[in-house]
Amino acid sequence: MNLRQLQALARQHGTPLVVVDHAVIRRNFAEFRRHFPKVQPYYAVKANPEPEIVRTLFRAGASFDVASLPEFMLVYENIKSWPAPAQQDFIWDKIIYANPTKPRQTLEALDRYKPLVTFDNLTELEKIHAYAPHAGVVVRLRVPNTGSMVELSSKFGCDPAEAVDLMLAATRLGLAVEGVSFHVGSQCCNFENYVQSLNMASAVMREARSRGQPMKILDIGGGFPAPYHQDVPPIATLARKINAEIDRLFPPDVEIIAEPGRFMVASAAWAVSRIIGKARRDGKPCYYIDDSVYHTFSGIIFDHCKYPLKSFRRGRKEICAVFGQTCDGLDVLSLSEELPELKLDDLVYAENIGAYGSASATWFNGFPPAKVVHVNL
Ligand SMILES: *Cc1c(COP(=O)(O)O)cnc(C)c1O
Numbered sequence: 519m520n521l522r523q524l525q526a527l528a529r530q531h532g533t534p535l536v537v538v539d540h541a542v543i544r545r546n547f548a549e550f551r552r553h554f555p556k557v558q559p560y561y562a563v564k565a566n567p568e569p570e571i572v573r574t575l576f577r578a579g580a581s582f583d584v585a586s587l588p589e590f591m592l593v594y595e596n597i598k599s600w601p602a603p604a605q606q607d608f609i610w611d612k613i614i615y616a617n618p619t620k621p622r623q624t625l626e627a628l629d630r631y632k633p634l635v636t637f638d639n640l641t642e643l644e645k646i647h648a649y650a651p652h653a654g655v656v657v658r659l660r661v662p663n664t665g666s667m668v669e670l671s672s673k674f675g676c677d678p679a680e681a682v683d684l685m686l687a688a689t690r691l692g693l694a695v696e697g698v699s700f701h702v703g704s705q706c707c708n709f710e711n712y713v714q715s716l717n718m719a720s721a722v723m724r725e726a727r728s729r730g731q732p733m734k735i736l737d738i739g740g741g742f743p744a745p746y747h748q749d750v751p752p753i754a755t756l757a758r759k760i761n762a763e764i765d766r767l768f769p770p771d772v773e774i775i776a777e778p779g780r781f782m783v784a785s786a787a788w789a790v791s792r793i794i795g796k797a798r799r800d801g802k803p804c805y806y807i808d809d810s811v812y813h814t815f816s817g818i819i820f821d822h823c824k825y826p827l828k829s830f831r832r833g834r835k836e837i838c839a840v841f842g843q844t845c846d847g848l849d850v851l852s853l854s855e856e857l858p859e860l861k862l863d864d865l866v867y868a869e870n871i872g873a874y875g876s877a878s879a880t881w882f883n884g885f886p887p888a889k890v891v892h893v894n895l
Contacts, residue, residue: 562616836856
């Protein structure tokens with residue numbers, strides 16, 4: 519995607535606009551496969567649930583991690599080559615429901631698909647047994663999330679010391695126990711989290727196997743960092759660590775899967791917005807754009823992410839504030855952006871906004887989410 523194309527698309531479709539480049543998604547997927555040849559990626563749909571993205575990744579060979587019944591159905595319905603009648607192996611090979619807490623009604627609706635689901639406590643296990651007795655289960659461990667941009671360990675995962683007892687309980691209830699999972703936290707640049715988690719998972723698996731519990735799947739979760747800026751360590755460094763630990767710690771019959779969300783889509787989208795207002799407050803230039811933190815830029819709030827705004831215009835840059843279109847005081851994109859002097863109707867853009875942005879956009883203030891355009895489908 520070059521800037522000329524981006525501007526042309528904004529002229530054609532108007533603003534606010536999100537452009538998703540599927541060539542970049544395919545490149546990210548291929549890069550993941552190249553670095554982790556023994557790991558099957560289950561794309562975490564919540565990062566960006568556009569059906570076009572699901573189809574592109576399916577054609578590239580991906581499987582999917584879903585967080586809800588609607589996401590499960592979205593994947594199910596968009597996989598056109600789904601064999602009929604659906605083969606059980608194919609469902610498990612293609613979808614894991616990795617949200618550890620599931621509403622009863624969701625379990626009831628999913629049971630006919632015999633889904634693969636995660637859990638991390640006995641209450642959930644009993645619920646799965648009662649409402650989705652045909653599910654296969656994967657236990658989620660609580661692992662270190664130190665230094666990850668989004669921390670998950672206070673909400674999810676069982677104490678590793680309880681994991682084997684939970685698996686034995688699942689077996690006693692007649693559920694198919696498939697394996698172990700973890701999540702090191704999103705945008706994890708502290709790769710020791712993965713190393714420690716792999717060691718914990720291997721200890722759990724070894725003990726489970728020694729107590730007669732077959733273990734097929736190791737799910738190493740998400741967290742693979744997107745290259746937002748130059749300080750993000752390269753995925754090749756992470757791959758060397760993970761691959762060495764996998765070879766050392768797990769027997770070759772263990773099937774290894776991962777749930778990358780952000781890594782697949784973050785760098786594949788651009789947002790283009792328009793300057794709709796301009797003011798000077800205490801000497802600082804302030805710009806108002808036709809998008810907001812309640813819309814495409816929701817990752818600023820929910821994802822703890824920053825998206826530097828850039829101008830198509832050249833010129834001497836000065837520090838300015840950029841605000842969203844809503845009348846809420848929280849709706850601040852930046853208080854210290856560096857932009858040249860802009861006029862009304864000028865366009866600005868942000869890169870690397872494909873993950874957790876549009877995905878959590880709302881209709882706040884009556885403004886609809888930005889239009890999404892897919893290129894290189
Ligand atoms: C959100 C989530 C993911 C995706 O995480 P990324 O950091 O975007 O790769 C994967 N697995 C689970 C269980 C999640 O909740």
